[in-house]
Amino acid sequence: MGKNLYQKVFDRHVVSRLSSGQYQVLIGLHLVHEVTSPQAFALLRDRGLKVKYPNRTFATVDHIIPTEIRDRQRPLQDTLAEEMLQAIENNTREHGVSFFGAKSGHQGIVHVIGPEMGLTQPGMTIACGDSHTSTHGAFGSLAFGIGTSQVADILATQTMSLGRLKVRRITVTGKLAPGVYAKDVILAIIRKLGVNGGVGHAYEYAGPVIEAMSMEERMTLCNMSIEGGARIGYVNPDETTYAYLKGREYAPKGADWDKAVAYWKSIASDADATFDDEVVIDGSALAPQVTWGITPAQSVAVDESIPAAESFPESERPLIHEAYEYMSLEANQPIAGVPVDVVFIGSCTNGRISDLQEAADAVTKAVTAHPGLKVASTVRAMVVPGSEPVQKIAEELGLHKIFTDAGFQWREPGCSMCLAMNPDKLKNREVSASTSNRNFKGRQGSPSGRTLLMSPVMAVAAALTGKVTDARTFFNLSTTSAKQG
């Protein structure tokens, strides 16, 4: 009987069976950022321990770093942020860990820089003190978001305690329609299976829609596995994966390359692999998705109305009513047309170069059709590249000019308005059209701020019209061969 990728990779990394019955699992790549690591380094210091494998540990600053140039001058104006930045600089220096700070050429969101440097590879176990570590599963790795105690465990031993997961294969069939992207696929999966549907599971994404996706689209998909409650998500490595990795800084080189590809092929799920559960989704039927509530499962297609509470099981209705009230939206109200105040394009979900290219192409298309069209006067819109390399490529392509000419702000790389730990925040009851991953209450920095999650192209449509707008009709996408995924 064949094995799936999860079983193969997990087995190769087991170090011991702990007295509790859990497995001690080697973590081959440990990514570190400034928020969840200082207490872990302090623990090592207290116990007189060193980082076990500093060359398998890489750090950056992303959550707290401001995204306006003037605010990045040291010391940072926010003394708490400055203290955190100094802590990670000192901790990584003391332990011989690579740190990619601002102007290093590699600073950025930890889940953007790992893949773009070629650090993230198939068959690895990866961990980071950040739930969106699931992103790295796009390469066929097992990538775990962890808490600070586990960050300390991995710093000190390069291992952590884990139980075995079940594996659910989610097959997305057919072909995505123009204007439908990876973001819409994962939002639709979460809507179908729920925010805790994945508890106890790894999600293996498969099928023609997934196979047709670029690596960056697969990262968007795997990124939000955690929003579906899955511990991790992954895609089996294939030619798309190898083509993406070839030539990247930390990818195997020369004679090692062919051996690495052979190894990566060997850890993919076997054709006769078995799964604990299977789900099939018709990708051809998907439309652009928009969240209307306060969990990522509370979404609808852009041409649908907000569902009535009665359409949900009774136990879920209190949360539905809570969402109506918090969002100031009503049952049966169309989501299209809901006014927005802020547009945020960026984050570890949608802050990569292909996302910015798609968004810029949409702007160009709209401006060509309607010369002089700009971001609506009621909207402040920002585009935040996920990393310094993304920023550099975008500027070389002139994307920043397309955005700024149309009235978008072009920022420096970081987590920005995804999570309210830096100056980029909603104010009061503002409604944000956001390409990030969480629409929780207060997530974007105002305790009463409201978030509508959507794809970058949908966010551009919202910026230009000042309201939730169906990008397929606004950009006339159904009659073009828009890039898919």
Added chain:
Amino acid sequence: MQATAAAIIESVSGRAVPVRGNDIDTDRIIPARYLRTVTFDGIGEHAFEDDRRGLAAKGQVHTFDKPEYQGGKILFVNKNFGCGSSREHAPQSLMRWGIEAVVGESFAEIFFGNCVSLGIPCVTVDEATINRLLDSAESDPTANWTLDVKGHELKGPVTVKVDMPEGPRSQFLSGQWNPMSELLSHLSEVEQVADNLPYVSGKW
């Protein structure tokens, strides 16, 4: 943070603290602005801060602000508690507020694992049972409850069977809920496994 594996945890006794609602995420348990710190000190007072303020603005009172629940140790919650971010600051804030155990219908996985590392047992019961427990804790805040991890039972005004996966349960019962010491005792095996992984050893 616990520096070493501390103690065997067979049971937790104390008053209950009911917090209703499905899908209570870690941003609600501890708002992100309180993550701008290099320690966990003082984080307990900010647990559920925005929910508490939001209710206060409407003239209502969050359980964490009610005098009768101060000093409570066993948190009762609904479904998918602790979803969202991996921030250990969430269970740290609950622990530093005084919570030593959590009973709910289900937990988000990273939150559950973080609680294990801190010595906070999280056990599950079905939907009807948690609603009975929440009702009971709301009608009698003074009642004493005992979560018996060893005996799979919660005893109090209502006594019910509770579930916990066997791995974490045995971590609590063996005192190995913070695994670092045991992980450190296998460093030579770690090096062997690392040497057999081509991407770690560099020997493709």
